Amino acid sequence: MAADWAILSEGLARDPSGMPEKILKNVVSVDVEDYFHAEAFADVVDRARWDSYPSRVEANTRRLLQSLAKLNVHATFFVLGWVAERFPALVREIAASGHELACHSYWHRLIYKLDPAEFREDTRRAKNVIEQIAGQAISGYRAPTYSVTDRSVWALDILTELGFTYDSSIFPIHHDRYGMPGAPRAPFRFQTPSGPMTEFPITTFRLAGHNLPVGGGGYLRLLPRLYTRLGLKRAQKEGLPIVIYIHPWEADPDQPRLPGRLSSRLRHYTNLSRTLDRFESVLRAGNYTSFRESGLADTAKDFDFYEWNQHKN
Numbered sequence: 001m002a003a004d005w006a007i008l009s010e011g012l013a014r015d016p017s018g019m020p021e022k023i024l025k026n027v028v029s030v031d032v033e034d035y036f037h038a039e040a041f042a043d044v045v046d047r048a049r050w051d052s053y054p055s056r057v058e059a060n061t062r063r064l065l066q067s068l069a070k071l072n073v074h075a076t077f078f079v080l081g082w083v084a085e086r087f088p089a090l091v092r093e094i095a096a097s098g099h100e101l102a103c104h105s106y107w108h109r110l111i112y113k114l115d116p117a118e119f120r121e122d123t124r125r126a127k128n129v130i131e132q133i134a135g136q137a138i139s140g141y142r143a144p145t146y147s148v149t150d151r152s153v154w155a156l157d158i159l160t161e162l163g164f165t166y167d168s169s170i171f172p173i174h175h176d177r178y179g180m181p182g183a184p185r186a187p188f189r190f191q192t193p194s195g196p197m198t199e200f201p202i203t204t205f206r207l208a209g210h211n212l213p214v215g216g217g218g219y220l221r222l223l224p225r226l227y228t229r230l231g232l233k234r235a236q237k238e239g240l241p242i243v244i245y246i247h248p249w250e251a252d253p254d255q256p257r258l259p260g261r262l263s264s265r266l267r268h269y270t271n272l273s274r275t276l277d278r279f280e281s282v283l284r285a286g287n288y289t290s291f292r293e294s295g296l297a298d299t300a301k302d303f304d305f306y307e308w309n310q311h312k313n
Helices: 002-009 047-052 057-070 081-086 088-096 116-134 154-161 217-222 225-237 262-269 272-284 305-311
Strands: 026-032 076-079 100-103 188-192 195-199 204-207 210-213 243-246
Touching: 026 057, 057 088, 057 272, 076 081, 076 088, 081 088, 081 116, 088 100, 088 116, 100 116, 116 154, 154 188, 154 195, 188 305, 204 225, 217 243, 217 272, 225 272, 243 272
Parallel strands: 026 076, 026 243, 076 100
Antiparallel strands: 188 195, 204 210
């Protein structure tokens, strides 16, 4: 909704040309999961059999750590609790490299398919595992497959209850599995029954009256480089910080092939050999860091998210 975005964009310092005077910090994030955790294969991969698949998450995450070190960039790593429990040395390595640790759930289940009790237990378990391994508190959460939608906004209160201070799960687009297309596109702060929460939406840009995704995951892999460059440029022209993301399996063209629907296989396997190069190109072109170091929380505008969500229709 244009009016909602206008509310949140008020107060940005701008020069006479309309551009922000202050260069906003952009954020790079990694959703640490293995190839068999992807929602694209949830209908053919039984969670009870995850341990039977050859894991590649350590090597693939270290490949990303090497890329980030080469570019002298810190990132936020949203770690799946299942991964943390089995690869504690990897969690400690991420933290020791100066990156921010955050939570990506334990079982990688869509929130809107859980009830509040199931979500609370899954999230508490993942948070505890990561914090105990790392020896430090974590503040951020990202839902599997961006599954904070109209059906699951109740989860944001539970996150606050469990001690999280920010979330990055809202994707303001139309998609078959996720999306809140009318949600604010800039960082915003709101009150839950359990306390304050800051939301960092995933980056979109406007074209022909629609929000379009850019710069992360499958959108970085599948869409032309020109689309990514133009989309990021448009978002920055609006004064939006860029929030990009990648999964370790996206940098692994040699991963085992899983059965599944044609659409799922196309989404998952296309352009895996090009992902790392595209990812590094985006990082070289911008000023990227972790959520923790970005200072973006200071730019978040107050927004009555629950009231908006209740009455937007």
